Amino acid sequence: MVAAVYTKDLLHQIAPNRVEAEKRIGDLLSDYRDIAREHCDVAKEHRDIVMEDIQTQEEERRRQEEENCHQLFRLTHHDRDVTYEWYKDRVEKRVENTCLWFLQHEHFQTWVRQDSGPLLVSADPGCGKSVLAKYLVDEVLPQSESTIWYFFFKDQDQNTVRQALCALLHQLFTQKPCLIKYAVKEYRKDGPGLTNSTKSLWQILQDATRDPQAESVIIVLDALDECKESELPDLIRYVESQFRSDQCGKLKYLLTCRPYEAIMSKFYNLKGVFPEIHIPGEEESEAISHEIDHVI
Known part of the structure; x- marks a missing residue:
């Protein structure tokens, strides 16, 4: 009888802590997801910048090649x-x-x-x-x-x-x-x-x-x-x-x-x-x- 009462009291003590723990874990996971999303956005932004730079360099290279080719025909x-x-x-x-x-x-x-x-x-x-x-x-x-x-x-x-x-x-x-x-x-x-x-x-x-x-x-x-x-x-x-x-x-x-x-x-x-x-x-x-x- 005494053991049953003790167990019941223990469960009452543990239950609130478990709910709080689960909430804290949920909050942490949400924070991690936000951080990961931010990192992903930053990575995408960096990727876009790099791709834009590559594209700009490629367009400049192509433009210079076309200009060199064009001027080749102007015999002087x-x-x-x-x-x-x-x-x-x-x-x-x-x-x-x-x-x-x-x-x-x-x-x-x-x-x-x-x-x-x-x-x-x-x-x-x-x-x-x-x-x-x-x-x-x-x-x-x-x-x-x-x-x-x-x-x-x-x-x-x-x-x-x-x-x-x-x-x-x-x-x-x-x-x-x-x-x-x-x-x-x-x-x-x-x-x-x-x-x-x-x-x-x-x-x-x-x-x-x-x-x-x-x-x-x-x-x-x-x-x-x-x-x-x-x-x-x-x-x-x-x-x-x-x-x-x-x-x-x-x-x-x-x-x-x-x-x-x-x-x-x-x-x-x-x-x-x-x-x-x-x-x-x-x-x-x-x-x-x-x-x-x-x-x-």
């Missing part, structure tokens, strides 16, 4: 100005009321309206082909919705296909930076030597102009007859091949040269597709002579 010389802009700007500006014979020509009007295709302009020496090309590049063609790239060949100086392609690509990536990806892919393989690989340069230009983001493009190549003789056939062959593909996009070429049969004959195969490909300035002697007299 340490002791003189040989940029493609300089060769264009050294050509005299047209005199007012000249070049009108060309702008009014039916073939030019047709070419302007079409989405793609080449236009070959031939004329005898001294008839102002380069003056016309500069006028078109600076004043006429920019009025269209197309982007304009150009290259003015100069005998024994700026006369290689490699120089022409580098100039065109530099203008392309200046106006359409998003397309630099096509050059970077080749740049990672060839490095600075990329500008010496004509095949790779052609491939970059072709891939970029086919990209929908390139939209409408007009390429002006002046004085094909001053291109290095050994390289000219490949240049004409490539231009022709672009228009034999179903994926040429909205690409147009305007080419000027002297009326040499060796050059003109290379474009005859395209006449079936583009019957108005040629504007023979040598047959417009009366109109051109009138403009020359006006200049004099």
Whole structure:
């Protein structure tokens, strides 16, 4: 009887302590969970900061790589100005009321309206082909919705296909930076030597102009007859091949040269597709002579 009463009293003493202990343990566990959650949040914050830093470094590395690749195509010389802009700007500006014979020509009007295709302009020496090309590049063609790239060949100086392609690509990536990806892919393989690989340069230009983001493009190549003789056939062959593909996009070429049969004959195969490909300035002697007299 006495033992039972003692046990009962002991249970009454233990029970409140157990409840309090369980409460304290619960409180401690809750505190630990809060601390663990805080540590987890801090860890996530640190992880996000590290990932952001890595992403920033990667974007900076990519941006620098693209910039290096872009500037690679701007060929310069340490002791003189040989940029493609300089060769264009050294050509005299047209005199007012000249070049009108060309702008009014039916073939030019047709070419302007079409989405793609080449236009070959031939004329005898001294008839102002380069003056016309500069006028078109600076004043006429920019009025269209197309982007304009150009290259003015100069005998024994700026006369290689490699120089022409580098100039065109530099203008392309200046106006359409998003397309630099096509050059970077080749740049990672060839490095600075990329500008010496004509095949790779052609491939970059072709891939970029086919990209929908390139939209409408007009390429002006002046004085094909001053291109290095050994390289000219490949240049004409490539231009022709672009228009034999179903994926040429909205690409147009305007080419000027002297009326040499060796050059003109290379474009005859395209006449079936583009019957108005040629504007023979040598047959417009009366109109051109009138403009020359006006200049004099």
